[in-house]
Amino acid sequence: MPARRALLHRVPMRHPGDTASIEALFDAGALDPQEVVAVLGKTEGNGCVNDFTRAYAVQALSLMLGRRLGEAPESVAARVAMVMSGGTEGGLSPHFLVLSVTAAAAAEPASALAIGTAFTRDFAPEELGRGPQVEATAAATRAAMAGAGIADPAEVHYVQVKCPLLTSERIAAARARGRTVATEDTYHSMGLSRGAAALGVALALGEVDSVPEAAIGADWSLFSGRASTSAGVELLRCEVIVLGNSPDWGGDLAIAHAVMQDAIDLPAVHAALRAAGLPTEDGQVPAAARERLVAVLAKAEPSSTGLIRGRRHIMADDSDINATRHARALVGGVIAGAVGRTDLFVSGGAEHQGPDGGGPVAVVARRA
Template sequence: MPECLVFRVPTRHPADVSGVMDLIASGAVAAAEILAVFGKTEGNGCVNDFTRHLAVIALETALAGALGCTPEAVGARVALVMSGGTEGGLSPHLLVLARRDGAPAADTAALAIGTAFTADFQPEEIGRMAQVEATAAAVGRAMAAAGLDDPEDVHFVQVKCPLLTSARIGEAATRGRTVATHDTYASMGLSRGASALGVALALGEAEGAELSDAAIGTRRDLYSGRASASAGIELMRNEVIVLGNARGWSGPYAIAHRVMRDGIDFLAIQGVLADLGFSMSGQLTPEDSERVVALLAKAEPSHDGLIRGRRHIMNDDSDINATRHARALVGGVAAAAIGRTDLFVSGGAEHQGPDGGGPVAVIARVRT
């Protein structure tokens, strides 16, 4: 019987993989068991955030040494999802997710994980239906790998997706191809949005007839309540990690999710915690806080410039990108609920929850 292992380790800088290697050296996890690593790095989260690529290179190199293979081989099988931006009080860290087979049988559903990758996209496919459809197919494969037959048992789907650069746009032009946008920053949102709509399509949250190139980035009424997409310069494919609760899996962990209606929806976070059996009377106690191994959330400033009828300036600040404001806001709200700041809060929630809101999921130890 498989068991999903989850470890949270702090990092001192984007290339710090010592915590992961310590886990391997101690025998807590074998390098071959690792399926995915989520990371929060202290870059700006924008097109030129190379902290993500630095972290990926460091992880591929270190795991290659442990596995006796090339870094390219590590990248081919391990989903490395680096999300830039630790504004406010967010703490840089890594989440290591692994699968161990041969665990004792359990009589209840437990945390399950499955991964899948798309083929590399051509620049002209990014932010368009080709990316939507390829992502939906990858979600289906990842669900099958996790033994999750019912979409209702899926609580979070993390996607790492590519973006457009000037060089990639130019390469498409040499082949007579057009791209979804010539604005490289806007391409991040279109890529995230197409990826999220792929999740929505796979999970039955959206119908194929509703989706089109024109709907991506414009139809804010179309979204997934379980998708989290993070765009980066370090890849050209989509890497998909599906997390849910499945029978046939063992281990102490479970996952639950809700959808935050805006950036200050504290009650949605508390609702997730209640779903996992925590007694809610304000911030978690230190003991309960440590039972929470991961909080995963999306952050996005509302397009109307309002939060519950009151004006915000996130979209109007030319000095600090709006997604950076949003990460700090949601990170503070989440930290107030959990009582810790090493939380995976990712900016840019196009088609990931309602406008100004986003999914939030918690992985916690619910059994001893």
């Protein structure tokens, strides 16, 4: 098959419905709307159940792409993965990451960034946070790998999943059919859905052999070191984006990853940067090399022990600010200090995504 080339553009957003920077890329000829396969976004909402900045951004993107392509917005939303992660606490900057795939004259001698996307079916409320979500996400991850032409799971460095959550309305609908749901706490449903999706990725990549349903949200020894999952009210299915390297893809982009063992694991961030070919000798990527840094994607989660390296934190005890919001700000600050930038895709809620209190971090960079 002809070689493909992955493109990734990082653009700012002034508000969750602001697509002007993406449209400017179209107008300048730097990006073809026909080739867009996925859009990731960090929006400035609260990241909780009622964070409608995610749905607002998806709606704005669907309308804009539909207008550009001459398609109905719902048709665009059905095939382009749009993963919005709410919450830009601390110094994090709202932004979009636009992923597209174009033809390449030939593959490069070295492996280059490869992108694959896939979607599950819509889930019934009683399936969320349970075995059916795990299995369906695993199947979609395998399908996305196949679409990217990645046969070796070791070449997968990051899998982004957007998954549903339970609302009062969805819980009532299940109850009316005589079904039970994994939880009737809508906020807790976000964590169970994220965890089930992450374990589906772990299953697909061979990081775990099996996933007992009772382990979801309970057994933190089971996790993926490459999954990033985000739950939202704006969808009923899982949308899966696989990012890896393949010798069959051209271009100058490549991806690498590491796993943060806790929220202040700066050495892991440096390891991911070095694996992507970026220097960190002075603690922060120097300005000259920073231009080659295209994207940083990471997960953040308060440790369930209430400790970071033996010292107490209060993230889970703050009744005013949700714990995942604290975690995003903390991890975002650690990574920003390492890279010298604040437009970072740091997502909160890392259930079964990395070890307890830690999480994966991936770096996309241009080769020198």
